[in-house]
Amino acid sequence: MKKRNVGLSIVLSLVTCGIYAIYWMYTITNDVHEVTGRQTTASGGMVILYGLITCGIYFFYWMYKMGESLAEAKEKRGMHVDNNACFLYMVLTLFMLALVSYALIQSSINDIIDFDENNTGAVRLTK
Numbered sequence: 001m002k003k004r005n006v007g008l009s010i011v012l013s014l015v016t017c018g019i020y021a022i023y024w025m026y027t028i029t030n031d032v033h034e035v036t037g038r039q040t041t042a043s044g045g046m047v048i049l050y051g052l053i054t055c056g057i058y059f060f061y062w063m064y065k066m067g068e069s070l071a072e073a074k075e076k077r078g079m080h081v082d083n084n085a086c087f088l089y090m091v092l093t094l095f096m097l098a099l100v101s102y103a104l105i106q107s108s109i110n111d112i113i114d115f116d117e118n119n120t121g122a123v124r125l126t127k
Helices: 006-015 021-038 043-053 058-076 085-094 098-126
Strands: none
Touching: 006 021, 006 085, 021 043, 021 058, 021 098, 043 058, 058 085, 058 098, 085 098
């Protein structure tokens, strides 16, 4: 799992007319599962398939679960948790701003990666 540049991901999503956004959704799903330590939704590829089969309805559920899963991952680490993020992601998606939700989710993933890297380094120094 690696940090992704949010701005670059948005630009690539716009330039490729959404093709990169599909890949970004795939990677976000798998990254959230990794930081949570368990699979909270379908795998990345299945999320895309379910979204297509349900004409996009599954994506609202996915957004909610991503917010819930990130809150769980942050809570386990003792980080600040925004319990309303899952509703924010769904509302943004409802108003055709799913790309903004992706950016917010990716930013949270990047924060967790930074937190893990900083704490791992601190633990190594004390040993």
